[in-house]
Amino acid sequence: MTSTRTHSQSQELEDLYDAKIKAHFAEIRLLREQRNADCSKTRKIPTELLAAIFGALDCNASHSYYRHWIVATHVCRTWRNAALNDPTLWADFTFLPRKWIPEVLARSKTALLRVRHRDPQGAELTSFFDYIVEHPERIKRLEIERGAFVNRLTKPAPCLEYLSVDTEVPFPPDFLGGVAPRLRTVRCRDLPPEASWLSNVTRLGCKQVCLEAAYMSKLTSLELSWGWAPLDATGRAIERMGIDGLLSALENIPSLQHLELCCPNGAAPSSRPAPIHLPHLRDITLHFAKPEMADIFNHLSVANIEKLTTYWRPPYTEGPLISPAMIEPVCRFFERYYHGGNLQYLRLNGDWSVEMHRFVGSARLHTPVLLFESIKIVDLMGMMKLIPRCVPRIFSNRRDYSPQPPLPLTDYDSIEELHIVSGYDMFTTDTALPYPSLRQLQMCDMNLAHEPGLERITQLKRWIAQRPSTSKIELLVLRKCKLSDEVIQSLREVVPVSVES
Template identity: 50%
Template sequence: MTLIQPQQLEDLYDSKIEAHFVEIRLLREQRNADCSKTRKLPLEVLSTIFGALNCRRTRSYGLEWIAVTHICRVWRNTALGDPTLWVDFTDVPRKWIPEYFARSKAAPLPVRLLHTFSCEPLDELDSVFDHVVEHPERMKQLEIAAGGTFVGRLTKPAPLLESLVTSVQVNFPPNFLGGVAPRLKSVTCCGRLPPEASWLANLTKLECGEVHLEATYMSNLTSLKLDWGWGGLDATGERSQDISMTSLLLALEKMTMLQRLDLYFPNDIDTAAFPRPTPVYLHHLRSLTVHFNQVAIASIFNHLRADAIEQLDASWSQTISSTPAAIEPVCQFFESCYRGNDLQSLVQNFGRLEMHQSPTAEGIPSLTLRGYKPANFASFKSLVPRCTPRLLVARLDSSQSPIFPECNTIEELRISARFSKPILFGLPEIDVSPEPFCPSLRRLYLTNISFVPKARRVPQLKRWISKRKSTSKIELLVLKDCPLSKKDIESLRKVIDVRIL
C-alpha cells in the first residue's frame, strides 16, 4: 500500500477547503441576487443612481461612489458597463486616468485643460487630448484653464459640444472646430471672441471679457453677462472700441430674446445717449443685474422697458448711495415693469437692501439695492409704492448692528448673524418711544445670536417683549443656534411662546 506523503495530504485538504470557499462564495452571490431588495430595479435605474453618487464626489479624489462596484456582481457589471460614469477623469488619481478613459468607451467627454501644481497639464492626459483632436465628436464640454495651444489643434467639427469655458486668455483661430458646433449654446470667455464665427451661430448664453456688440450671434442670446473689466471690440476683433450708452442700447435692441442681463458698467463709458422716441423694449427680460459708479449711468433705466421683471439687482458705489438721481430711475423702472403681487418682505443683508415676495423661495419677484442705506427706508418706500413689507429680515456680519427702518406693516422679524454676536441685537427700546417699534409685529426669529452675559441679555429680551402694548403683542419667539439653558428658556416662556429649532 502506497503511503500518502504529508505534503500531498496537505494539498488534498487545501483543495477541498478551497472548493468549499468557492461554493460559499457562489451561494453568497446567489443569495444577494435572489434576496436583494434592489434585484427588481431596472439596470437603467441603477445607472442613474450611480451617476448621482458620481456627481456628488468631492474634488479631493472623492471616489467614494466606486464602493458600489464592490457590493455585488450585478452592481459591478452595471457600473462598469455604463461609459457615462467614467467620462470625467480630471479629478481622479493620475494612475486611474488610463483605466477611466478606457471605460468611457465612446461616451461624450467633458474635456478640461487645467493647471496642476506645476502649472503644466497632466502627462497622463496627453493621450486623451490626442484622442479628442482626432475624435472631437466625443467632446461635450471644453474647459480651458491652462495654455491655449491645445485650441489650435481643434480644427474638426464638434457636433456634440455644448459649453465652452476659458479662464485664461485664448485666441481662437479662424478654423476653430472647423466652424461647426451646432449644439454650442454657452460660452464663458475671459478673453476675446471673434466678431463673426459660424461655430457661435447657435449661442444663447454668453459671459465675455471683450466682444463686438454688433456681432450677428449676439442677436440670439437669452443670457448675457458683461462683468468687471469688459470692453468692446471693433468689427475686425483686433482693436478695442469705446463703449457708449448709445452703442449699448442699440446692441440691446437687437437682442430680442434676452431673458437675463448682468451688466457691469465701465468707468469710462460715454453716458450721453441720443434722444430716443421709444425705449428699448426687452419683452422677455426677467432678470436684470447692473453695477455702476456714475450717477449719470442710471439714466439707462429711462431707456429700458420689460413686460414682467422678476428680479432686479442694482448696486453702486457708496459715494452715490444716497443720491436720488441714482436710485429713482431704478425704482421707476421696476415699478413700470413689475407685474407680480405686492412685495411682502424687506431684507437688510450685510448693508444692502432687498425686496422679496418671499425670503426663502427661489425665482420669486425681488428687488435688491446694494449699497443703499436702510436708514433711508422711508424715502425708498415712496419710490416703490406697491411694496407692503410684512416680513423684515436682518442678516448681520460680526461687526454690524441692524438699522431697523420704522414700518407699521411688519408682522414678522427675523434676525440672524454670520458669526455669533456677543451683543443682543440692537432692538429699539420701548422706553425711548411713545409707540412700540413695528406695532404690527407678531413673530420674532433669532438665529445665531449670543445671549452672553445671560444675566443681562435674557431679562432685557423679556422686558422688551412684555412691555409692548397688548395691541402689539408678540405671540411667538423662535430660537435657532442660540445657546440658552433650560432655565433661560423657561424664563422666556413666562412671557411668550418659545420654539427651538
C-alpha cells in the same frame, strides 16, 4: 526523521482546514450575493434606472471628492455591474485624477465626454488631450485654460454644446474647422468679430466682444462682467462707449432673456428720444461704478421683469453712499415692468445689501426678485417707499456684532416674522409698539451664553413681556444659538421657545 514526518502531517492538516475555511467563506459570500440579489427591495429596478440614479449623485465634482456615486457601487454586484456597464457614468473628466484617466476613458466607450482641466500637462493628461484633438466628435462639454491646446483644435466638433476657454490667446482662424452646430454656450476672454463656429451660440460670456457681430443677434443670454471691452468690426477696442452705444447694441439682440452687464465708467448720458424695447428680457443684473449710470433704466423697456439685481460699487473700493434718489430709476423701472405678486420677504444684510423676495407655492418658500447689492444704505424707509410692491411679512436682518440702534422698519404693520442673524440687537422700548403685527421672532448664529449676551437676554425678555396682549410674540425660535438650559427655561417664562441646532 520522526519529528520531520510529524511536522509534515501537521502542516497538511492545517492546510486542509484552511482550505475548508476558505471554501466556507466563499460559500457564505455567494449566499450573501444571492440573498442580496433575490431579496433586495431594489432588485426589480432596471439597470438603466439605477445608472440614472448614480448619475444624479455625481454632482459638484471637485479635486478632493471626485465621484459621489462610487460608494453606491460597493453595495452589491448588481449595482456595481450597472455602473461598470453604463459608459455615460464614466464620461466626466472634470478634474479627474490623472492616474484614473486611462481606465475611465476605456470605460466611457463611445459616450460623449465632459472635460475640464486647468493645465493639460503630464504624461496622462498629454496623452488624453492628444486623444481629444484626434476625436473632437466625442466632446460635449469642454473647459480649458491653455492657449496652445486651443490652437490644436482644428477638426469639427459636431456634438460640442458648451465651451469655456480662460486664455488670452486668440482663437485660430480654423478653430473647430468652423463647424460646431450644437454649440450653444461660450465663455471666454475674447472672440473674433466673425466665426462660423459661433453661428448657433445663444449664451455668451466674454471679456472682449464685437457687439455688432452677426452671432450676437441670436443670443438669449449675455454676460459682460467687470473689465469687458467692446470691439469694432475690425477687432479693435472701442475706447469709449456711452449709454447710447450700449442701448443700440442691445437693440440688435431681440431675443435676449438674461443680461448681466457692467456699465462703463464715465459713459455719457443717453440722448435717445424713446427707450429700446426688449420684449423677452426677464432677468437683469447691472453693475454700476457710478450711481448716475442707473440712467440706463430710463431708456429701457421690457414686457415683464422676473429678477432685477444691481451692484453699486467697483471691486476692491469703498461703495458709494446710496440715497433713494439715486436708485429711483431702478425702482421706477421695476414698478413698471414687474407683474408678479407682492414682495413679502425682505432681507437686510448688514448695511450693504437689500434683497426682496416673493413667496412661491407655500408660504415658507421664497425666491429673490429685486436685489440692491454692495451699497451703503442711507435711508431704508425712503427706499421702501419707492417700491409699493414690497409689503414684507418676513423681515430678516443680519446685524453686526457691535451694539446697534433699533432695527429699521419698526413701524411697518405688515411684518409678522422678524429674523435676526449673526449678532445682537438692542431691543428697546422707546416705541410704544414696534412691529405691531409681529408674531414670531427668530434669532440665529448668536453666542448668548456669557456677558454681555446674558444682559441682552434680559432686555429681550423685557421687550417681549411689555408688548400688549393684542401683539404678543407667539413663538421665539433659537437657531444655532449658544444658550444654557437655564436661560432657555427663563425665556419660556414669557414666550414659547423652539430650539433648533
